[in-house]
Structures are given as structure tokens and as C-alpha cells.
Amino acid sequence: MPLTDTSIRKAKATNKPRKLFDERGLFLSIAPTGGKLWRYKYRFGGKEKLLALGTYPDVSLASARERRDAARRLVAAGVDPSAQRRAERAAADSSFETIAREWFAKFSPQWVESHNQTVLSRMERDLFPYMGKSAISAITAPELLSVLQRIERRGANETARRVRQICSQVFRYAIATARAERDPSADLRGALAPVVTVHRAAISSSINSATP
8 A cells, every 4th residue: 555644654663674665666664763764676687676765754755756756767768776876976976066175175274264265256156057067087178168268258367367277276186086187277278368467557657648
């Protein structure tokens, strides 16, 4: 008989783990401590497997069924849901944002607070929204240039160069920790717009010449 929210709420823990079965492989595992974990039992490659779907009540009965159905569709398509989850986690661990934040956490204690805030805000505003989820080993020079050109288009050429320097440090850290093989930012030397510097002497001379 399918589970209901009422039956789940009333279910009590015992001195041994117990299972409350729903439908199509979904069940709720109740630990002696009272914790309730959704699991999906399925067969793949001739073997029985279990996939954790979250804890109750954080994941409701309806949400657990949706997650089960999504996993069932993967199995029907010849994809092992457990293997796909492991691959997704591995990809997340090697994403640009994950490694950049790891790099920042490691080295920022050595910097002054104002520099910390500047570096973090530049990454969160100018990098993470556009390539944060990309695997760091797969980011190419043209992809990085496209991100930096977004900064140039708002007239912040100096910021674009600073952000490239941040990227270079992150890529070098990824290389040192065996998660990337090269630094694509090195290929962008000469590709960014020049920074126009107006010297104070020139400004003063211009003001003096304009004064009657």
C-alpha cells in the first residue's frame, strides 16, 4: 500500500532499522535514532542498487516520488543513476568556482581585508556567473577572453587585466593540485584592450591652459 504523509509522520523508530515501502522501488528507511532517509531500490547491469534521495521531512513524499521517477527514467535510458551522481559530484569538485574558492580560502588569510573583498567580489561578479560551473581543465583561452571582454565592454579595462591575473593564479593552483594541465590565461597576453593612463601633470597642464 502506498505511503501517505500521515503514515510517515506517525511512523516510530524501533531498536532496529525499519523500512516503509511506497511504490516502484521507493522506500523510507527509519533508523533507531529516528532519522528518516528516502531510498530508491533498482536493478542495473544485473545488480541490485540503492540510491539515496534525501531525508524526510526536508524531502517530502511528493518530492521523493519525483526524484524516484527521474532515476527510473535514467535506468530506462540505460544510465545508472548512482554512476551519474558520482560523475556530477566529480565535475562539481573540479569546477572553476570550486577551485577558485578553495584557492581563495587558502591564500586570503595572508592578504589585507580590502584586497580580500576586492578579489572575492571580482570573482563573484565577473567570473562565477559565466564560467564558474565549467570544469577548470576544459576552459579554453577563447572562452576566458569572452568573459574578460564583458568587463571591457563596460569600460573597465584595468579591472579586466586584474581579473585575468586572478584567473592565472587560480589556474596555476589547479595545475599544482593536479586538476588542470595548463593556464589558458597565459595565451591572452596582448589580447586585452590597453589601459589608458592619464598623468596628473597632463591634467594640471590642461587645467592651467584653460584658465583665463
